[in-house]
Structure formats: structure tokens, C-alpha cells
Amino acid sequence: MAAPEHGYTEASIKSLDWREHIRLRPGMYIGKLGDGSAPEDGIYVLLKEVLDNAVDEYVMGYGKEIEITIEDDNTVTVRDYGRGIPLGKLMECAAQINTGAKYDSEVFKRSVGLNGVGIKAVNALSDFFEIQAFREGKTRAIEFCRGVVKADMKNPKPSTDKEGTRLVFHPDPTCFDSDFAYRPDFIREMLRYYSWLNPGLTLRFNDEVFRSKDGLMDLLRAKLTEEPVYPIIHLEGKDVEVAFTHTSGYGEEIYSFVNGQNTTQGGTHLAAFREGIVAEAREFYKKQFDPADVRGSIVAAVSVKVQEPVFESQTKTKLGSQMMEPEGRNLRTHIVNTITKEFDNHLHKHGDVAKALLEKINANEKERKEISGIQKIARESARRAKLHNKKLRDCRIHFDTKDKQREESTLFITEGDSASGSITKSRDVTTQAVFSLRGKPLNCFGLSRKVCYENEEFNLLQHALNIEEDLEELRYNKIILATDADVDGMHIRLLMITFFLQFFPEIIRRGHLHVLQTPLFRVRNKKETFYCYSDEEKRRAMEKCGKNPEITRFKGLGEISPDEFKHFIGPKIRLEPVLMPEHKNIKELLTFYMGKNTPERQDYIVKNLRVEQDILFDMESQRDDVLTV
Numbered sequence: 001m002a003a004p005e006h007g008y009t010e011a012s013i014k015s016l017d018w019r020e021h022i023r024l025r026p027g028m029y030i031g032k033l034g035d036g037s038a039p040e041d042g043i044y045v046l047l048k049e050v051l052d053n054a055v056d057e058y059v060m061g062y063g064k065e066i067e068i069t070i071e072d073d074n075t076v077t078v079r080d081y082g083r084g085i086p087l088g089k090l091m092e093c094a095a096q097i098n099t100g101a102k103y104d105s106e107v108f109k110r111s112v113g114l115n116g117v118g119i120k121a122v123n124a125l126s127d128f129f130e131i132q133a134f135r136e137g138k139t140r141a142i143e144f145c146r147g148v149v150k151a152d153m154k155n156p157k158p159s160t161d162k163e164g165t166r167l168v169f170h171p172d173p174t175c176f177d178s179d180f181a182y183r184p185d186f187i188r189e190m191l192r193y194y195s196w197l198n199p200g201l202t203l204r205f206n207d208e209v210f211r212s213k214d215g216l217m218d219l220l221r222a223k224l225t226e227e228p229v230y231p232i233i234h235l236e237g238k239d240v241e242v243a244f245t246h247t248s249g250y251g252e253e254i255y256s257f258v259n260g261q262n263t264t265q266g267g268t269h270l271a272a273f274r275e276g277i278v279a280e281a282r283e284f285y286k287k288q289f290d291p292a293d294v295r296g297s298i299v300a301a302v303s304v305k306v307q308e309p310v311f312e313s314q315t316k317t318k319l320g321s322q323m324m325e326p327e328g329r330n331l332r333t334h335i336v337n338t339i340t341k342e343f344d345n346h347l348h349k350h351g352d353v354a355k356a357l358l359e360k361i362n363a364n365e366k367e368r369k370e371i372s373g374i375q376k377i378a379r380e381s382a383r384r385a386k387l388h389n390k391k392l393r394d395c396r397i398h399f400d401t402k403d404k405q406r407e408e409s410t411l412f413i414t415e416g417d418s419a420s421g422s423i424t425k426s427r428d429v430t431t432q433a434v435f436s437l438r439g440k441p442l443n444c445f446g447l448s449r450k451v452c453y454e455n456e457e458f459n460l461l462q463h464a465l466n467i468e469e470d471l472e473e474l475r476y477n478k479i480i481l482a483t484d485a486d487v488d489g490m491h492i493r494l495l496m497i498t499f500f501l502q503f504f505p506e507i508i509r510r511g512h513l514h515v516l517q518t519p520l521f522r523v524r525n526k527k528e529t530f531y532c533y534s535d536e537e538k539r540r541a542m543e544k545c546g547k548n549p550e551i552t553r554f555k556g557l558g559e560i561s562p563d564e565f566k567h568f569i570g571p572k573i574r575l576e577p578v579l580m581p582e583h584k585n586i587k588e589l590l591t592f593y594m595g596k597n598t599p600e601r602q603d604y605i606v607k608n609l610r611v612e613q614d615i616l617f618d619m620e621s622q623r624d625d626v627l628t629v
Contacts, residue, residue: 019147035177057082237338244300276339
């Protein structure tokens with residue numbers, strides 16, 4: 001009998017060297033690639049892998065300063081002043097998988113990068129990579145291109161430079177989007193976290209300096225956008241540090257870290273912190289509070305040190321470890337015990353804080369009970385609407401599943417049937433859903449959480465997103481505001497951003513909310529068509545088209561045909577993230593822009609009023625004003 005023709009033979013089995021494997025499957029090592037428009041894009045992961053090594057030197061007591069430079073062509077230079085990589089092992093550290101000092105727990109006791117892959121991935125995914133070590137009066141450097149050696153200083157040379165390591169790399173445009181670029185705002189935020197998690201460390205980025213004295217306390221001071229109910233509480237125990245307070249806002253805002261790594265998806269340590277806070281509140285006040293009442297409106301930072309952390313992904317955003325040490329304490333139990341003990345001491349010493357916290361918990365409880373009366377009716381209404389919800393055109397794959405495409409799940413929030421019709425016809429039904437607003441939504445500024453249930457549109461939206469209780473079962477990774485590029489569209493964006501800021505700020509803090517960029521102009525001749533997102537792009541397109549090109553100004557999403565729209569929400573979709581304001585009071589901000597008309601706002605409008613022609617030529621700057629809330 002003849003063997004079946006299935007094509008699976010010995011020739012099908014291939015072995016890839018480390019460079020080929022990283023370049024073939026970069027997502028396994030650095031997550032998504034991207035173009036630098038989102039803080040989780042791959043080019044920032046490359047920078048972080050290099051910085052982690054430099055920061056680990058500081059953590060071990062060597063080198064108090066790190067210099068970071070990013071050139072206009074996106075070439076990155078990182079120079080630390082630690083001990084410097086041993087010169088004889090420079091090649092292994094840069095180009096041999098599973099090689100590094102961090103496997104020696106006596107050298108790096110509390111390191112994030114234990115996999116020995118970090119800078120090797122940077123090397124493989126860069127078209128220029130140079131590593132240079134300075135040690136004991138000598139230096140050695142090796143230059144690579146896509147992981148292949150181009151120049152090797154085999155014999156170290158004398159050097160008078162300070163000890164440490166210098167690493168230069170340029171991300172390979174053939175791996176990333178060809179027009180990738182580092183955004184300074186994302187770099188600054190990254191460096192702020194490094195400084196907050198490593199008090200005393202100085203980081204220099206171009207001409208800026210980042211340094212923190214009080215660590216987590218400084219982090220919370222920077223992140224607070226409302227007045228705290230009581231002074232920030234700072235607790236410390238062995239390998240555990242937390243800082244927290246409550247505000248008058250909604251939701252939970254908790255920043256968690258493991259060995260200095262920002263674990264944006266939380267994990268064991270975050271769950272333990274939440275458990276410990278509730279346990280102590282119940283014990284101290286002798287009342288079985290609902291956990292949501294204790295944690296509602298909390299703003300906190302949690303940092304733990306673990307000898308061998310186990311993360312649930314290569315990008316280290318969620319901690320899975322259960323033990324503090326290989327043979328030691330249970331991590332969750334240790335954190336809970338530390339928090340309950342230190343928190344109890346603090347409450348006994350500070351009666352004013354204990355009183356303010358109790359008042360806040362009682363206020364949360366009162367509001368929850370007030371809402372509970374209408375929740376049942378609203379939920380039943382949402383359940384019925386789910387069967388015939390004309391507002392929601394759902395997709396097949398959602399963020400709260402284990403599907404490999406879950407990260408791509410998207411909900412477009414559109415204005416009116418015209419815009420939603422174009423998106424619905426051109427969307428990918430597997431991962432893209434559409435929620436249609438009926439005109440302008442309610443301005444919810446100053447209203448209570450009850451409006452989420454009393455207003456039919458908001459009630460249906462929160463149920464579509466599945467965020468009524470918390471964000472743990474959020475159904476869509478990306479929530480995209482898709483409105484017209486005109487005054488009404490801008491107003492709708494602001495109203496929806498106000499809704500999320502007011503009641504679900506975690507949506508914005510975790511980077512889920514975006515604004516869809518659609519072209520302002522179409523420029524074409526008989527051979528080529530260009531879609532332009534700015535006046536500068538329009539000018540370049542007109543030059544390419546030659547004399548008398550046809551120019552169309554898109555005034556609304558409904559004017560774009562489904563055949564054209566599919567290009568704008570496909571693989572090359574242009575999104576701008578909605579970012580939380582830094583060092584600004586959200587309540588004051590919303591009061592000014594979304595509160596009742598005031599002479600101050602009227603004066604602001606008059607001074608900043610521009611005619612339509614000015615607006616067309618400055619649409620990109622308008623977008624930036626809206627996107628940084």
C-alpha cells in the first residue's frame with residue numbers, strides 16, 4: 001500500500017538558530033510589533049530589555065546613573081555605570097541564548113530578566129546593534145547586524161572611561177513598521193516608573209532628568225488626579241511595599257510591580273493586596289464590609305521582590321508565582337499577612353485616617369445600596385435588549401476568552417446609523433463589533449453612578465463591554481471612538497471620554513480607549529488614489545498626482561464607502577490612544593470643559609476660536625488636544 005501524500009517527511013523537520021527563531025516569531029519574545037504609536041509596541045520592549053539590565057546593576061548596588069539617548073533616526077543608546085559585562089563573556093551575553101549572570105542568584109537576587117533572552121532579542125531584531133563594556137581600565141566592543149557579527153574587538157583596549165556598559169541599537173525596519181518612531185511621552189512615562197521603583201537612581205533622557213526620593217509615594221502623588229480622602233498610607237515589610245489612599249472617584253486604580261517590572265495585568269501580588277486591605281478593614285472596624293465598598297475609589301501602588309518570578313507571558317505583565325523563594329514562603333499569604341499587620345498598626349496610630357477611611361467605606365456602601373434598587377430593572381432591560389440589540393453588532397471573538405486572537409477584539413462606538421452602516425459592512429466580523437449611538441450621548445459630568453443604569457444607552461454600553469462590576473471580564477481589548485472629524489464629532493468624543501473618565505477610568509488607565517483616525521481628504525488621478533490624514537499629507541499627494549488632481553474632503557464617516565472604509569479599519573488602522581492627564585485634577589478639568597457654562601470658559605472659547613480653514617490645516621493638533629484628556 002502506498003504511503004499517503006501528506007507532505008510530512010524528515011525534510012519537514014527544521015532547526016532554527018537563535019537569530020532565525022527570534023526573527024521568525026518575534027511575538028514570542030516582545031509581544032506585538034507595532035509602529036510605536038502604543039506604549040506596548042515592540043520597540044519599547046526592546047528599550048526596556050536593555051534598561052532592565054542597567055537598572056539591575058543599580059539594584060545590586062553598582063552605578064547610580066543611566067543615560068538614554070534616542071536620535072531622530074530612532075537609534076537608541078543606553079549607558080550605565082555599573083560593573084560592566086566581563087570582557088571575555090561579551091559575545092555570549094549578546095549572542096548566546098540562556099547565557100547571563102542572572103542565573104546566579106547570588107549575583108542578581110531580585111532580577112526580572114531571568115530568561116537569558118533579553119538583549120539577544122534586541123540584537124536579533126536590530127539592523128544595528130553594538131555592545132561595549134568598560135571594566136578594570138579596559139574596553140571591548142562587538143557590532144552586529146540582525147544578530148550577525150560585523151566587527152569584533154577580540155583584544156580589549158585600554159580605556160579611561162568609567163566602568164559600565166554601553167549599548168546602541170536601531171530596530172530593524174524589516175521587522176517593524178517601516179515608519180516606526182519612538183514617542184518621547186511613552187519613554188518619559190517608562191523612565192518615571194523606573195525612578196519611582198528605584199529611589200535614588202538618576203536616569204537622563206536627552207536633556208531631561210528623572211529621579212525619585214520617596215519612591216511609591218512619589219508615584220501616587222503623580223498619579224492622583226483628585227484630592228485624596230486621607231494622606232497617603234505607606235507600608236513596608238520584607239520584600240513587600242505598598243502605598244495607597246482613597247479619592248472621590250470611581251473604580252480601583254492600582255499599579256503593581258515585581259522586581260521593578262510594571263505588571264499591568266496584575267497577578268498573585270495584586271490579588272493578595274486587594275485581599276489584605278479588605279481583611280484588615282473588616283477586622284479593625286469589626287464589620288463584614290462588602291469588598292467593593294472597601295476598595296472603591298482606591299488609588300494604590302504595590303511592589304514586591306521575588307527571587308525567581310514566574311510570569312504568565314514573555315512580556316512579564318502578569319505574575320503567576322506562588323512562592324517568594326524556591327523553598328520559602330507562600331507569596332500570597334506573606335503579602336496578606338504583611339499588609340494586615342502594618343495596616344493595623346497605621347490605623348491604630350492615626351485615628352484621623354481611620355475615621356476618614358470608615359466614612360469613605362460607608363459612603364461607598366450607601367451609594368451601592370441606592371443603585372441596587374434600579375440595577376435589577378436595568379439588568380433585565382439589558383438582558384432583553386441583548387436578544388434584539390440593534391445598537392450592538394457583535395463579533396465572534398472576545399477579550400475575556402482564551403482565544404489566540406483575543407487581543408484583536410475591538411468595539412467601535414459610532415455616531416448614528418450612517419457611520420455605523422459603513423463600518424458594519426466593512427468590518428472583520430471575527431474580531432470587530434460595532435455599537436451605534438443615537439446622536440449625542442448624555443453629558444454625565446457631575447452625575448452619580450445611577451446614570452449608568454437609568455440612561456438606556458449607557459446601560460446597554462456597559463453591558464456590551466461587561467464592565468458593570470470590574471474590568472476582569474472586559475469583552476473587547478480596544479474600545480474605539482469612531483466619530484466624524486467635525487465639531488459635532490469632537491463633541492461626541494468628549495462626551496464619551498467624560499463617561500469613561502467619570503465612571504470607568506480604568507478603561508483609560510489600562511490603555512483600552514482609542515480614537516479612530518480617518519482620512520480628511522482623498523486625492524487621486526486616473527492612476528493613483530491617496531488618503532490623507534493631514535494637510536501636509538494632502539500636499540504631498542497633490543505633488544505626486546500632478547496637475548489638476550481630484551480632491552475630496554470627507555466631512556463625515558458616512559461619506560466613505562464600505563469598500564474604502566475597510567482600508568481604514570484593517571491591518572493599517574490608525575489609532576490614537578486616549579491618555580490620562582499627568583499632574584492634572586480630573587474633576588477640575590471636567591468642570592472647566594464639561595460643566596455649566598462659565599465666563600472663564602466663554603472667554604477661553606473666544607480667545608481660541610478659529611475659522612474652518614484654520615481647523616482644516618491644524619486637524620492633527622486638535623486631535624492631540626482631545627486625546628490627552
